[in-house]
Amino acid sequence: MPVNCIRCNQNRAILKRPKTGDAMCKECFFFVFEEEIHKTITDAKLFKPGEKIGIGASGGKDSTVLAYVLKTLNERYNYGVELVLLSVDEGITGYRDDSLESVKRNQIEYNLPLKVITYEELYGWTMDEIVKKVGRKNNCTFCGVFRRQALDRGGLILGVNKLVTGHNADDIAETIFMNILRGDIGRLQRCTSITTGNEGAIPRCKPFKYTYEKEIVMYAYFKKLDYFSTECVYSPNAYRGNARMFIKDLEAIRARSIIDIIHSGEKLAVKKDAKLPIQGTCERCGYISSMNLCKACNLLEGLNKGLPKLGIGKTDRLRKQYNLSPAYSLNSSMANLSLKSSQLSLNSEKDCNCDCGENSEKSCSNQAKNSNNQLNNKLETIVDLNF
Amino acid sequence: MLHLTIEFSGGAELLFGNVKKHQVELNNDTKWTIRELLVWIKDNLLKHKPEMFLQDETIRPGILILVNDSDWDLLGNLSYELNDNDNVTFISTLHGG
Structure with a gap:
């Protein structure tokens, strides 16, 4: 049984609209589809x-x-x-x-x-x-x-x-x-x-x-x-x-x-006493973040240092274990410590001459590089086992 | 015989060996509704992962069905009785970009 379009009442309907249940023909559907998006755009300016x-x-x-x-x-x-x-x-x-x-x-x-x-x-x-x-x-x-x-x-x-x-x-x-x-x-x-x-x-x-x-x-x-x-x-x-x-x-x-x-x-209204993360900026790249280090910088540091689990779940222990600068929520008291806001672009991570993945502004010695490499090898073994 | 064109798109074709268009002939001793057709497709055309196509004896939610370019929601869904030369299209909405 062909159903007629609810809007023009002339053409055969081709679609039942999920939002309203209305049966519509092709042309009327195109029209209301576009008009609704136009309305969304204009209502929200x-x-x-x-x-x-x-x-x-x-x-x-x-x-x-x-x-x-x-x-x-x-x-x-x-x-x-x-x-x-x-x-x-x-x-x-x-x-x-x-x-x-x-x-x-x-x-x-x-x-x-x-x-x-x-x-x-x-x-x-x-x-x-x-x-x-x-x-x-x-x-x-x-x-x-x-x-x-x-x-x-x-x-x-x-x-x-x-x-x-x-x-x-x-x-x-x-x-x-x-x-x-x-x-x-x-x-x-x-x-x-x-x-x-x-x-x-x-x-x-x-x-x-x-x-x-x-x-x-x-x-x-x-x-x-x-x-x-x-x-x-x-x-x-x-x-x-x-x-x-x-x-x-x-x-x-x-x-x-x-x-x-x-x-x-x-x-939904959030209760006044609900603790919400403070939005700040990443001290490394300047991107919006609720931590001192944004998620991307965290993950990237992990990749570059052969610690791919860095930034996945709770990684405080891992950071401490490998002597990395701590990552913490900007809600925490550590946020009061003075931070160096370097506003570096992510690409400058690669600036380091020794290609260790370290940021050029940070100390980077060959010694560190060697220990990093050893670390990489060890961790790769661990990571292989874990995944 | 009942002649049907069955088309898969929007990613649904991946369940059918990446073949988008299938011409099929069904024995029309009995009547065929979409309900029977879905089972026939699962048994005869589907290459793998039946749970990605059917769920609780109907189409998996998120796969749209059109008969002759009309939404099956307007045609009685599973109980729509197929006619000779019908074109049945399955479009997955579940695949991202």
């Missing part, structure tokens, strides 16, 4: 005329649809913003190299400039090399932490005013749920904001905050947009995967659940 907006583009469905829709809306409603594509190349053979091809096709089709920033140029390590060092257990931690900074650093290079990402309603519901499960109140409070990072880093916006994944995929399908879809060749994040399947199960039973979880998340 995401863009100002003259701004340069970096679109985090992975080549996947969300960012491909985001680039297409933003270009469409920018022309239709004269936002007056300059759109640029920004891609991060983690250096994962057989995954990112393929998806970047799809970004490059979009770049040509949508006629938008593209900047690709690589982990190799930012950190001196590709993900393939990192996985060789750390194994397949915590690799997603490295990748996630590095990617977040990579987008910001790419944005700085491009001189963008804002970054937009393709995070959709399903992603946000999933993140709310994960933060509840982890008791991460700081993130729980932040994760529902449409714009984050006003405190210094480049603001990040999610125009798809209220857009269902199902509709994004249907939109891409009916518009025949070219996107890349495959699993990352390295093991997926199992914890997020579970949260994801839970959200999808809920959606199958009651599709509104997703938007309702977001609503609940937005309205």
Whole structure:
């Protein structure tokens, strides 16, 4: 039995909207899909005329649809913003190299400039090399932490005013749920904001905050947009995967659940006496951080010193054992100690002449290098056993 | 015989040897609904990981089904009765970028 579109009442419906249950034809669906995103953008005043907006583009469905829709809306409603594509190349053979091809096709089709920033140029390590060092257990931690900074650093290079990402309603519901499960109140409070990072880093916006994944995929399908879809060749994040399947199960039973979880998340108030992490800056690279050393610098130090477990979970003991400067939360009393804010870029880690991975500003002797090498060998053995 | 075109995309094709389009013929002695088709696909086309395709005797949540480019949610889902020359498309939403 063909169903007619609830909006125009003329054409055959092709989609049942998960948010509302409405049956809609193709043209009406395109219209309401784009209009809702336009409304999200204007209600939250995401863009100002003259701004340069970096679109985090992975080549996947969300960012491909985001680039297409933003270009469409920018022309239709004269936002007056300059759109640029920004891609991060983690250096994962057989995954990112393929998806970047799809970004490059979009770049040509949508006629938008593209900047690709690589982990190799930012950190001196590709993900393939990192996985060789750390194994397949915590690799997603490295990748996630590095990617977040990579987008910001790419944005700085491009001189963008804002970054937009393709995070959709399903992603946000999933993140709310994960933060509840982890008791991460700081993130729980932040994760529902449409714009984050006003405190210094480049603001990040999610125009798809209220857009269902199902509709994004249907939109891409009916518009025949070219996107890349495959699993990352390295093991997926199992914890997020579970949260994801839970959200999808809920959606199958009651599709509104997703938007309702977001609503609940937005309205949650954090008790006044709840201790929240103090946001400061990393003393090494200047990036926003609730520790004296940001997660990326911690992980990078671990990689460069052959201590890949550094920065994963509690690593105080490890830092002490190998005589590394302590890492501590900015909430703790140690934050009162005077810190040397060196504001170095991550690349300067490589400046040291002796190639030991040490920062040029810090003492680095051949003696230290030798002991480091011995350490590396020992630790590699331990690490092999552990992973 | 019942002639169907079955397509997989959005990453769902990875479960089917990376083949996106399949032309199949089914014996139409009995009626075929999506419910029976899913089991037939699992037994005849699926290469591995059945839990990535089916869950509790229906499609795994997160994989969309369209029949002749219409959302199966409008067609009665599992109980939709297939017709000759129907085109059934499976699109995974579960794959990231």
